[in-house]
Amino acid sequence: xxxxxxxxxxxxxxxxxxxxxxxxxxxxxxxxxxxxxxxxxxxxxxxxxxxxxxxxxxxxxxxxxxxxxxxxxxxxxxxxxxxxxxxxxxxxxxxxxxxxxxxxxxxxxxxxxxxxxxxxxxxxxxxxxxxxxxxxxxxxxxxxxxxxxxxxxxxxxxxxxxxxxxxxxxxxxxxxxxxxxxxxxxxxxxxxxxxxxxxxxxxxxxxxxxxxxxxxxxxxxxxxxxxxxxxxxxxxxxxxxxxxxxxxxxxxxxxxxxxxxxxxxxxxxxxxxxxxxxxxxxxxxxxxxxxxxxxxxxxxxxxxxxxx
Numbered sequence: 001x002x003x004x005x006x007x008x009x010x011x012x013x014x015x016x017x018x019x020x021x022x023x024x025x026x027x028x029x030x031x032x033x034x035x036x037x038x039x040x041x042x043x044x045x046x047x048x049x050x051x052x053x054x055x056x057x058x059x060x061x062x063x064x065x066x067x068x069x070x071x072x073x074x075x076x077x078x079x080x081x082x083x084x085x086x087x088x089x090x091x092x093x094x095x096x097x098x099x100x101x102x103x104x105x106x107x108x109x110x111x112x113x114x115x116x117x118x119x120x121x122x123x124x125x126x127x128x129x130x131x132x133x134x135x136x137x138x139x140x141x142x143x144x145x146x147x148x149x150x151x152x153x154x155x156x157x158x159x160x161x162x163x164x165x166x167x168x169x170x171x172x173x174x175x176x177x178x179x180x181x182x183x184x185x186x187x188x189x190x191x192x193x194x195x196x197x198x199x200x201x202x203x204x205x206x207x208x209x210x211x212x213x214x215x216x217x218x219x220x221x222x223x224x225x226x227x228x229x230x231x232x233x234x235x236x237x238x239x240x241x242x243x244x245x246x247x248x249x250x251x252x253x254x255x256x257x258x259x260x261x262x263x264x265x266x267x268x269x270x271x272x273x274x275x276x277x278x279x280x281x282x283x284x285x286x287x288x289x290x291x292x293x294x295x296x297x298x299x300x301x302x303x304x305x306x307x308x
Contacts, residue, residue, distance in 0.1 A: 018056040019077040027056035030106035034097070034129045036122070037108045038115040038141030041245075042220035044075050048141045052076055059105035062097055064120070068112045085109070087121045094125055101134045108139075113245075115143045119163050119189055144218050145187055148247035151225050152213035155252060158184040165190065165198055172198070176205035186250040192216075192242045199234040202250065206230060211251035217244040263289060267298055276302055 016027040035054045040046040055061060055078055062085040063069035069082055085093045100107050109116050109125065116122040126136050149156055160182055166172045179186055186206075190198050195214070202212070208231035217223045222244075226233060230250065263283060270279035276298035284291035 016056040016080070017077075018052045020052070025052075027053045030054065030057040031135070032101060032104045032106055033135035033137045034101065034126065035106060035108045035137045035139055036116050036126070037110050037139040038143065039072055039110050039113060041113045041142045041144045041147065041218055044072065046142045046219055047072070047076070048139070051139050051141050052078075054139050055080055055108050057106060058108040060097070060100050061108045061110060062093070063110045064112045069110055080108070085125070090121055090124060094128060097125065098128065098132055101129065101132070113142075113144070115141065118143065118145060118161075142219070144245060144247050147218045148213070148215040148249050149185070149187055151215060152249035153227060154185050154211060154213065154249055156185060158252070159187060160184040161187045163189055165201075167194070169201070172201050173205055176201060180206055181253060183252050185252055188248040188250070190246040190248055192244060192246055195242055195246055196234075196237050196239060198248065199230065199237055202248075203230045203234045206250060207253065210253065213249045215247040215249065216242060218247065220244070263287060263294065264297065264301070267294060267301060271298060271301060
């Protein structure tokens with residue numbers, strides 16, 4: 001023993017620090033504001049440096065479950081006081097957070113995992129904080145929504161995050177029906193015990209050929225992506241017991257193939273009032289079928305060449 005103070009000992013009063021491995025870092029002074037801090041979704045190594053500086057420099061951390069957040073704080077030797085804030089106590093705790101901001105403190109808001117306000121009640125706090133005239137500062141980082149999206153191999157230019165589907169079958173079917181024709185990749189959260197039912201409902205409502213991916217245990221040791229059509233994935237997970245957090249990513253709807261089944265009937269009706277060329281163009285616009293092929297059909301139906 002050398003008798004020298006450890007990394008967190010003997011620090012200057014008012015200076016907050018955190019540890020990364022055996023190295024200690026001072027946190028900068030924070031301006032009064034509500035800081036929305038993303039935390040790891042599984043792998044604690046995904047905690048950002050700016051996030052650590054914010055958690056260390058804040059005067060208070062509002063969190064869903066103090067036991068979960070305590071694990072993160074212990075990993076980086078953070079000593080910031082915590083306040084439980086979740087959907088069941090929000091009405092009671094929100095005034096305390098607003099009072100801390102009024103007193104000039106920096107308050108950090110974290111969820112159990114990932115980015116706050118994504119499928120949690122934090123947006124109500126943000127609205128109240130803004131209405132009270134305080135600043136809101138996002139501190140980005142881990143997000144299961146984005147992690148699943150970039151690993152799914154599906155289009156990411158237009159995306160709709162649909163959260164958790166309703167638990168009741170009828171409501172779930174209605175919700176999926178509303179999303180069926182949206183020209184975007186859909187992202188859902190789902191619990192492991194409802195995964196099989198959710199995939200079966202998606203096959204029925206969205207179409208069996210839609211490309212999709214099921215992401216599980218993101219950023220953790222047993223992270224997996226299973227990709228395929230919705231029908232294929234529904235078959236794979238039917239009656240299967242799985243564990244861990246689930247994200248389902250469903251690709252956008254493809255272009256519907258033209259229906260040629262009633263082309264002859266449409267052409268015959270059009271020929272009653274139109275010349276073959278006009279009839280072919282009209283039916284092509286209605287069905288998406290090739291105009292030249294339709295024109296050939298009109299001539300066959302007329303029994304010869306087009307007449308003036």
